[in-house]
Amino acid sequence: MDTSSGVRELRKQAIEDLTREGRDPERYNVNGIIRDAWINGNGSAEVWRAAVDKHRIQFLVGDTVRVAVEIDGFEEYLYGRIEEFRTADNRTYRRRVPNPPSAYVELFERYSGALRPLSEITPEIDDFEITSEHEEVHRGAPAHNFGIFHCASGIHGGYTPPADVLVIHRASGIERRFCNDCNNGGQRARLGHQMWWDRQMCRDTIQELTEHPEQITGPADDEDADASRRWADAFPYLVPAKAAELYAQWKEHRGAA
Numbered sequence: 114m115d116t117s118s119g120v121r122e123l124r125k126q127a128i129e130d131l132t133r134e135g136r137d138p139e140r141y142n143v144n145g146i147i148r149d150a151w152i153n154g155n156g157s158a159e160v161w162r163a164a165v166d167k168h169r170i171q172f173l174v175g176d177t178v179r180v181a182v183e184i185d186g187f188e189e190y191l192y193g194r195i196e197e198f199r200t201a202d203n204r205t206y207r208r209r210v211p212n213p214p215s216a217y218v219e220l221f222e223r224y225s226g227a228l229r230p231l232s233e234i235t236p237e238i239d240d241f242e243i244t245s246e247h248e249e250v251h252r253g254a255p256a257h258n259f260g261i262f263h264c265a266s267g268i269h270g271g272y273t274p275p276a277d278v279l280v281i282h283r284a285s286g287i288e289r290r291f292c293n294d295c296n297n298g299g300q301r302a303r304l305g306h307q308m309w310w311d312r313q314m315c316r317d318t319i320q321e322l323t324e325h326p327e328q329i330t331g332p333a334d335d336e337d338a339d340a341s342r343r344w345a346d347a348f349p350y351l352v353p354a355k356a357a358e359l360y361a362q363w364k365e366h367r368g369a370a
């Protein structure tokens with residue numbers, strides 16, 4: 114066996130092993146794994162494992178990701194797709210490189226993109242908590258619907274399948290139920306954008322409560338106070354910090370009284 118066919122054999126073996134472990138070989142620097150695990154390393158399970166962890170490629174062109182973008186003084190989470198990797202001085206690479214410093218992300222909901230160091234790019238999936246536990250997914254479903262929630266993606270035509278998963282956007286706590294087909298990066302990105310859309314819609318209320326946070330603790334017969342409390346209950350993730358603090362105290366006092 115000459116050297117090149119030997120290397121080919123090792124590559125084939127490594128790709129088989131990765132696939133058997135349920136990994137996508139595309140997301141790994143296979144040559145690096147071979148070098149660390151089998152050429153320089155003793156090939157033990159631990160050494161293989163360490164090499165696999167080390168040589169995982171976190172981002173690929175086409176991945177759905179999230180970046181933070183400042184809009185109207187707020188740091189909004191916007192989702193998009195990695196268009197290409199860039200050098201430190203913002204040039205395009207001609208071929209694949211192991212550790213590009215930055216990437217250009219084409220944003221789904223804006224006519225622009227965002228250039229960010231990889232350290233400021235988050236795989237979209239990290240923003241969500243996903244459960245497929247039947248009891249949790251369908252807790253509170255109406256009895257007249259046989260105790261089942263349906264997929265809420267809105268893309269189904271005549272028949273909407275039951276939900277398979279409950280997806281929670283960690284930053285806002287907003288939840289949505291999807292069938293397995295709809296539990297994908299595009300639908301999750303729409304869910305992730307909800308917080309930003311809600312904030313745009315509620316701009317006046319947010320400003321009002323930023324300037325007059327004490328309004329939220331007004332008496333029960335005060336219409337404005339009552340309206341801000343109802344708003345805070347509907348959009349807890351949008352309540353300005355000071356107003357949220359006062360509202361929490363107000364609720365505590367009321368509970369005690």
Ligand SMILES: [Zn+2]
Pocket residue numbers: 264265266269274291292293294295
């Ligand atoms: Zn669906």
